[in-house]
Amino acid sequence: MSSTTAGGGRGRFITFEGGEGGGKSTQIRHLAAFLMQNGHASLTTREPGGSPTGEKIRGLLLDPDANLDAMTQLMLFCAARRDHVVQLIRPALAGGQWVLCDRFADSTRAYQGAAGHIDAGLVRTLERAAIGETVPDLTIILDIPPETGLARANRRRGENSAADAFEASDLAFHRRVRDGYLAIAAAEPDRCVMVDANQEEGAVADAITKLCAHRFSLRMPPRS
Ligand code: T5A
Numbered sequence: 001m002s003s004t005t006a007g008g009g010r011g012r013f014i015t016f017e018g019g020e021g022g023g024k025s026t027q028i029r030h031l032a033a034f035l036m037q038n039g040h041a042s043l044t045t046r047e048p049g050g051s052p053t054g055e056k057i058r059g060l061l062l063d064p065d066a067n068l069d070a071m072t073q074l075m076l077f078c079a080a081r082r083d084h085v086v087q088l089i090r091p092a093l094a095g096g097q098w099v100l101c102d103r104f105a106d107s108t109r110a111y112q113g114a115a116g117h118i119d120a121g122l123v124r125t126l127e128r129a130a131i132g133e134t135v136p137d138l139t140i141i142l143d144i145p146p147e148t149g150l151a152r153a154n155r156r157r158g159e160n161s162a163a164d165a166f167e168a169s170d171l172a173f174h175r176r177v178r179d180g181y182l183a184i185a186a187a188e189p190d191r192c193v194m195v196d197a198n199q200e201e202g203a204v205a206d207a208i209t210k211l212c213a214h215r216f217s218l219r220m221p222p223r224s
Contacts, residue, residue, distance in 0.1 A: 011093035012216060015104040015136040017184075019177050020167055021152035022142035022197040023204060028100045030205040031212060035098055038218045043092045046102035048077055050084040057083075062164040070116030074123065077108050078130040085134050093134075105131055106139060106184050106192075111166065114180025115173050135191070138215055140208060141181050142197035146174035149197075 014031070016024040025046075032042045048058040057080035060066060061073060068076070081104070092099050105127045113123040153167055162168075185192040195207050213220050 011095065011097045011099060012137045013089065013093055013099045013101070013134065014212070015101045015106070015139045016142065017103060017106045017110070017139055017192075018142035018181060018197060019144060019146050019149045019174055021149035021154075021156070022144045023152075023201065024102045024142055026201060027140070027142065027204055027208055028102055031208055032100060034209050034212065034218070034221065035100075037221060040098050040218075041096070042098040042100050043088075044100045044102070045084070045088060047084060047104055047107065048080045050089070050101070051080075051087040053087070054080040054084045062166070064162055064165045064168055066165065068165070070112050070118050073116070074108060074112040074118055074126060077112065078126045081105065081108075082130040085131055089134060101136075104136060104139075106141070106181070109184055110177045110180030114183065115169075115176035137191075138212070139184075139188075139192045140211070141185055141192055141194045142204070143178070143181065143194050144197040146171060146178055150174065 016028055018024060028044055032044055035042045047054070048061050049055045057076050061068070061076055061080070089099050089101070108127065109120070109123055112118050113120050150167065150171075154163075157163070157167075182194075185194045193211055195204060195211070197204055209220065212218060
């Protein structure tokens, strides 16, 4: 978690979503810098995790040896999310910070719901219990073919460390994750915007900068 302290006004909640290796962490760094140029303090956080208890639950969820079924994962993700929302996200928004979150409730819809075959109604019921009214103002879905995203994630991890419990899932699972995100974007076009993540890092950053400038009436950086 990292935080900047300049700026003021009402906080906004922006989540980054998508399959493995889409570049969420990379793009959050670019957006935080752009927001700072506009005088907005931002808090960067992630799921699973974000709060001290959430980070402990993260350890359980990503352990490749834990062999958790999708229902157990669902409950743990929602418990971790509830703590994260209560302990960190709501206080930051109330204090005027912009919160940039690497994954949030849509990950559960896509991974445990669409890919893990858990009933969508149950997923949504637990989502409401976990987040209440704390719904993102904007969700940026970084769309990338799973083969490309997994290759990026593998390269970053290197050959000597093991894939986590989700990276190790088969390609069919990751295709269902992508389909899940496409369905979310189609169902909630006001909140969710798909961005093509299969392009050079700077091009993705430009697309997100323009999108946020337009959505939140921010000043674009001067052309270099
Ligand atoms: N999960 C999570 C669920 O199943 N349900 C849930 O409810 C939640 C919240 C979390 C796992 O948990 C699952 C989903 C995940 O499998 P994680 O370790 O937090 O796992 O990892 P991810 O969120 O999947 O994120 P990644 O670390 O895989 O990737 P990012 O953040 O999307 O990508 P990033 O920025 O780290 O970039 C990856 C690599 O690609 C390069 C970067 O330099 C880096 O090496 N890169 C690019 N290369 C080429 N072109 C570009 N445009 C690039 N952008 C970045």
